[in-house]
Amino acid sequence: MSVLDRAVRDLVIANRVLANEGVLDAYGHVSVRHPDDPQRYLLSRSLGPEHVTPDDIVEFTLDGTAVSDDRPPYLERFIHGAVYAARPEVGAVVHGHTAAVLPYTITDVPLRAVVHDASDIGSHIPRWDIREEFGDDTDMLVRSEEMGKSLARRLGDHSVVLMRGHGFAAAGRSLVMTVRMCVYLGRNAQVQTIAAAAGGEVVALTDGEIAARRAYDPDSPAMRRGWNAWAERAGCGHLLDGQGAP
Ligand SMILES: [Zn+2]
Incomplete structure (x- = not known):
């Protein structure tokens, strides 16, 4: 199997997993940087992530133009290209509207990493x-390259950026690592909300704890355990690369 075919299969797995784990609803999307051309990325055509198959994956240039495909693309695909353009080390991008995260997009309460599995979201x-840049009469969607670049600037060198009244964008070194981060992003938000409601001080991970966990190899067998288990649970274990579940 070619490197490109493997990337396409992994992107299908990522779509199915993120839908099945409740991270993406019908309107979220996940992309991976093209393995042979860093100036391109792979993303599904406009489709609910639970339905994505290899035939639905389309190549895009970083300005959001589809390469040799005229099927309707996601309106907010500009998020992906802008992040890849700004961050050469980023290998995967997710945009989602995960319900547990939404409260932190509309209040001044900071979302913090409070459980160890969520350390990749950073401090x-x-x-x-x-x-701030586009006025108070947009439809809230990232519909242009200019909007995508604005969002990527706010993301900076962080892993996640919240989008007011909308959702989040997340960027990571690899697809496996980014999917894992997004699964735990929602769970972490839920835990923080419940803890705050219970009263008292909410304790976040320290910078040292976050740094220690971020030093892990993102594609080690232990880190792939979730990927493999979630793929099986999403009904796409047959698309795994045969490395087996550690
Ligand atoms: Zn959106």
């Missing part, structure tokens, strides 16, 4: 408000 999660 600071910035918030982007589309009104």
Whole structure:
């Protein structure tokens, strides 16, 4: 199997897993940088992530133009290209509207990494408000390259950026690592909300704890355990690369 075919299969797995684990609803999307051309990325045509198959994966240039495909693309595909253009080390991008995360997009309470599995989200999660650059009469969607670049600027060198009243964008070194981060992003938000409601001080991971966990090899067998288990649970274990579940 070619490197490109493997990337396409992994992107199908990522779509199915993120849908099945409740990270993406019908409107979220996940992409991976093209393995042979860093100036391109792979993303499904406009389709609910639970339905994505290898035939639905389309190549895009970083300005959001589909390469040799005229099927309707996601309106917010500009998020992906802008992040790949700004961050050469990023290998995968997710945009989602995960319900547990939404409260932190509309209040000044910072979303923090509070459980160890969520350490990849980092110690600071910035918030982007589309009104700041594009006024108060947009439909809230990232519909242009200019909007994507604005969002990528606010993301900076962080892993996640919240989008006011909308959702989040997340970027990671590899697809496996980014999917894992997004699964735990929602769970972490849920835990933080429940803990805050219970009262008392909410304790976040320290910078040292986050750094120690981020030093892990993102594609080690232990880190792939979730990927393999979630793929099986999403009904696409047959698309795994045969490395087996550690
Ligand atoms: Zn959106």
